[in-house]
Amino acid sequence: xxxxxxxxxxxxxxxxxxxxxxxxxxxxxxxxxxxxxxxxxxxxxxxxxxxxxxxxxxxxxxxxxxxxxxxxxxxxxxxxxxxxxxxxxxxxxxxxxxxxxxxxxxxxxxxxxxxxxxxxxxxxxxxx
Amino acid sequence: xxxxxxxxxxxxxxxxxxxxxxxxxxxxxxxxxxxxxxxxxxxxxxxxxxxxxxxxxxxxxxxxxxxxxxxxxxxxxxxxxxxxxxxxxxxxxxxxxxxxxxxxxxxxxxxxxxxxxxxxxxxxxxxxxxxxxxxxxxxxxxxxxxxxxxxxxxxxxxxxxxxxxxxxxxxxxxxxxxxxxxxxxxxxxxxxxxxxxxxxxxxxxxxxxxxxxxxxxxxxxxxxxxxxxxxxxxxxxxxxxxxxxxxxxxxxxxxxxxxxxx
Numbered sequence: 001x002x003x004x005x006x007x008x009x010x011x012x013x014x015x016x017x018x019x020x021x022x023x024x025x026x027x028x029x030x031x032x033x034x035x036x037x038x039x040x041x042x043x044x045x046x047x048x049x050x051x052x053x054x055x056x057x058x059x060x061x062x063x064x065x066x067x068x069x070x071x072x073x074x075x076x077x078x079x080x081x082x083x084x085x086x087x088x089x090x091x092x093x094x095x096x097x098x099x100x101x102x103x104x105x106x107x108x109x110x111x112x113x114x115x116x117x118x119x120x121x122x123x124x125x126x127x128x
Numbered sequence: 129x130x131x132x133x134x135x136x137x138x139x140x141x142x143x144x145x146x147x148x149x150x151x152x153x154x155x156x157x158x159x160x161x162x163x164x165x166x167x168x169x170x171x172x173x174x175x176x177x178x179x180x181x182x183x184x185x186x187x188x189x190x191x192x193x194x195x196x197x198x199x200x201x202x203x204x205x206x207x208x209x210x211x212x213x214x215x216x217x218x219x220x221x222x223x224x225x226x227x228x229x230x231x232x233x234x235x236x237x238x239x240x241x242x243x244x245x246x247x248x249x250x251x252x253x254x255x256x257x258x259x260x261x262x263x264x265x266x267x268x269x270x271x272x273x274x275x276x277x278x279x280x281x282x283x284x285x286x287x288x289x290x291x292x293x294x295x296x297x298x299x300x301x302x303x304x305x306x307x308x309x310x311x312x313x314x315x316x317x318x319x320x321x322x323x324x325x326x327x328x329x330x331x332x333x334x335x336x337x338x339x340x341x342x343x344x345x346x347x348x349x350x351x352x353x354x355x356x357x358x359x360x361x362x363x364x365x366x367x368x369x370x371x372x373x374x375x376x377x378x379x380x381x382x383x384x385x386x387x388x389x390x
Contacts, residue, residue: 053164061164068168070281073274075337076169087168091317119322120282122314 033106041096041103048077048085048092059115062089090121098124173339177356179256179276180331181385182342183367184249188351192247195224199249201347202329207320209310219301221329222251222344230388233377243390249352251344252299252329253376253384254278263294269326276357276385277331287324296377297384300328357385 041047047054049061065087068074077085086092097103100123108115170176189195202222203210209219227239230248258278261271268284269291271277292300306323318334321327332342340346345354355362364387367373373387 049164049166057164064168066283070279070283071270071272073174073272073333073337074168074170075174076171078167078169080165086171090319116322120319122316122319 030110033110035106036099036102038097038099038103040098044096047096048079048083050080065089089117090123094123100124171337171339175336175339175341177275177362178358179356179385180254180336181355181357181364181387182251182331182345183353183364183371183373183387183389185351185353185367185371185389186243186246186248187389189249189348190246192224194351195247195249198344198347198352199223201343204313205315205318205332205335205343206330207307207311207315207318209307210312211310212305212307217304219303219307219327221301221327222249224248225250230376231374233379246390248388249344250297250299250376251386252278252331253297253382253386254329254331256383256385257381259294259296259382260291260300263290265290272333275336277333279330279333280325280327282319282321282325282327285325287326289326291326296380296382300326302326 049057054061065077069087075087077087079085094100100118189198199222202208206221208221212218224247227244227246227248230250254277256276258269258271260269261278264270265288266284266286268281268286270279270281272279287302289302292302303321303323303325307321311320332340332344335342341354345352353363353367355364357364359365367389368387371389373389375384375387378384
């Protein structure tokens with residue numbers, strides 16, 4: 001253990017470098033995005049499934065929709081309350097959530113996810 | 129002494145691992161328990177068949193002008209990028225061609241001139257034995273069990289174009305470029321495609337699902353019939369009984385579902 005000092009100095013530098021991103025960004029966390037609901041969405045009160053479920057599982061639900069519509073031709077969705085919906089991203093989801101920039105995008109940008117839905121699906125069915 | 133300490137540390141490590149693994153296992157075991165309480169179903173208005181088929185009465189479609197509204201109807205509702213100038217990048221779901229290009233099997237040297245000069249409508253034949261489906265490595269193109277339509281799942285298409293090589297009818301087009309800037313008439317209800325996927329006619333599966341006939345059938349003013357090939361009393365079967373029909377490249381054994389009355 002002749003190089004105790006060198007090792008310790010090296011360790012300090014190593015830890016400083018490794019933790020740099022953490023203390024450099026301390027206190028600068030971006031605030032969680034606030035989502036704006038359209039008047040239509042507010043009036044509806046609940047999405048196709050309860051809000052909590054949609055927050056966590058909307059991507060899984062969309063995947064179920066995609067699979068059933070495209071591959072099995074099943075387009076009707078019956079939710080927990082027995083309400084019927086046409087399974088369509090552009091025509092059902094975006095009919096209510098017509099403010100994609102203030103609804104979908106805000107959260108997706110914050111979480112740094114880039115879904116490629118909009119490469120094909122039209123994001124303003126009402127031409128907004 | 130040395131050995132026993134090592135032994136002690138080993139045991140401690142293994143125990144710690146065991147204690148740490150237990151909550152993980154619990155977490156995994158808990159996942160996928162109760163599913164959400166919803167269900168999906170086919171729409172009540174949906175039209176169904178064992179195998180959809182089309183009969184095109186070419187006697188009623190004598191000129192290019194007769195075909196135009198039919199092709200346009202399809203282009204419009206499916207967001208086909210019709211403004212692409214480069215012929216190699218062209219996207220077509222339903223299009224017009226000459227007899228000789230459509231029916232390459234028929235080898236008669238001297239044909240009825242009137243038939244030979246007629247324009248023919250071509251589209252995906254929705255074969256009963258589709259070679260494109262066998263070629264697709266991702267099952268992006270598949271034959272739908274419920275009604276025999278050969279469909280594309282654009283989400284899965286990786287753009288390998290094996291299906292285009294496999295299709296003997298040239299019914300498939302590849303998006304060499306982003307199609308969006310080339311769409312002349314937008315339909316808001318149908319998605320566009322993206323660069324790098326193959327596309328083709330889908331027998332208007334999205335319209336059948338809501339009880340409508342395919343767009344070309346509607347626009348044809350009775351020249352195109354559509355129905356179930358395996359329903360004896362369907363419109364297409366009645367027409368097949370009463371008229372002599374031909375199909376494209378029958379010798380290949382793909383069993384096309386598009387019939388032509390000549």
